[in-house]
Amino acid sequence: MTQSDGKTTRISLRALLWLAITILVSLFVVSVVFSVYGRNGVRDAVDELAQDVMPAQRSVAMLRTAFVDQETGERGFVLTGDPRFLEPYDAGRGDAAKLLSALDADVADDVPTREALEAVKQAAQDWTARAAEPEIAAFRNGPVPPDPGTAVTTSDKQLFDTLRNRLDALDTRTDELVSAQIQKIHSAQKSANIATAVALMLAVATVLVAGFLTRRMLTRPITNLLTDITAVADGEYTRPIGGNGPREVAVIADAVNRMRVSLLAQSDQLVRAAWERTRHEEQTRVATDLHDLTIQRVFGLGLALTSLARRHPRQGTELDPLIDETDSIVRGLRAVIFDLSRHDDDRDPKATVSSLSGAVGEIVERSSAALGFTPDVSIEGPVDSFTRDVAGSALEAALTEALSNIARHAHATICHVQVTASGHQLAMKVTDNGTGIPAGVRPGRGLANIRHRAEELGGSASIRAESGVGTVVEWTVPAAPLRSPEPNDPGTATPKSVVAE
16 A cells, blocks of 8 residues: 555554454454354254154154054953953053154154154054954954954954054164264264364464564564664664664654754764864964964065165066065965955854955055055945955955055056945956056066956956056956855955055
8 A cells, every 4th residue: 555655654553453453353253153163063963863863763662662562452452352451552542642743743854754654653543443443342342252363363463564664664764863963963073173173273373473473563673673773872873773664663763863864963063063163273373373473574575675676676677576476475375364264254253354445445554665655545335345245355355466566567656546336346446657558568467366356256357558657457346246266266365455566
């Protein structure tokens, strides 16, 4: 039996117990019915033998005696003329009448016996009417003849012999009835024994089948369930719980499985939380050491090299590669620091993060030493809504690149930074009055980084000369970038501090 969703419908433990009880009771009832049926057959056969057949046999024997008494009394009266001989005759007639009446009731259902009895009645009537009564009447009304033996004729003897033969036939028939009834009793007894044997076999089969089904459908599933639950309780959380058996076993197995999965999930969360905590502590320590020690020294070295290149323009070609390498080191270190800080902020929503507008002001302020002046800053729109956004981080990196390039190559005296935000984009424009981009000079890695950061977020960037004097950097990204940068990509994670480029 299956449900509409294809799952097999399990029988409940209660239904299983009721089914087992019903089967046992049904088999017991069948066994009892067979046994009672056999015993009733034996009892009925014995009762029929004792109440009908045996009394009929005895009645026939007594009927023979009654007719013999009649014949003896009649013969003695005829031979002696003594009326006392008529007493057995009269008693025999009375007994015969009673016995014949009883035999009528006993053999009423057996046609052959009834026919034999009717033949006896007819022979007795012929003998009485044609021999016994006429001779007795003749001897009562007249004198006794000189030779009384001559009164008993051959005809009289033949009539009584006929009666005797009819009685023998009736007696033989009753003997046959007794034998048949005894055989019936034996057959009934055999049937009763077979019924008892069948009942015993059914009982044994019931016990065996009940034991097998109990072990297969109840004992074994419960044992397996307890084994699995014990194993899970001992720490084998990956071990599945078998749900074979009645519905209750399946429900318990499902509940323990869900608890096991929940424990595994909680354990994984605890392990992951402990690992994250350890990782965060180590990252925080490394970031602190890098920021407080290494990055400040390297940044100071970059500013010193930039200042030296401005004071000695002729040595710029020799110092520029060193400045570029210093800036690359600073960018890499700041990318690591920013990545650690960003993951830390993601774990702790309450962590303090400076606003994007504040970061822009900090970058401009820190670039003043390398530029020799402080750029003008203009911020318009909801810029701080991008503080925790990838676009805000990319803008900080692009602004740092632009100011670094002005400090290294433009020899500018004026710089203006404009940051504009709206609901659909974040834009930045940096202008200066420097020497611009000489014709035929291939843009450096810094300018390429500015374009890369914009394009990676689905935006654009352009760097162009302004009327032959100065340079304009325009950088724009959408509010919802087409693709977020990889979290460990140092080219897209820029610290909230100036990098001299």
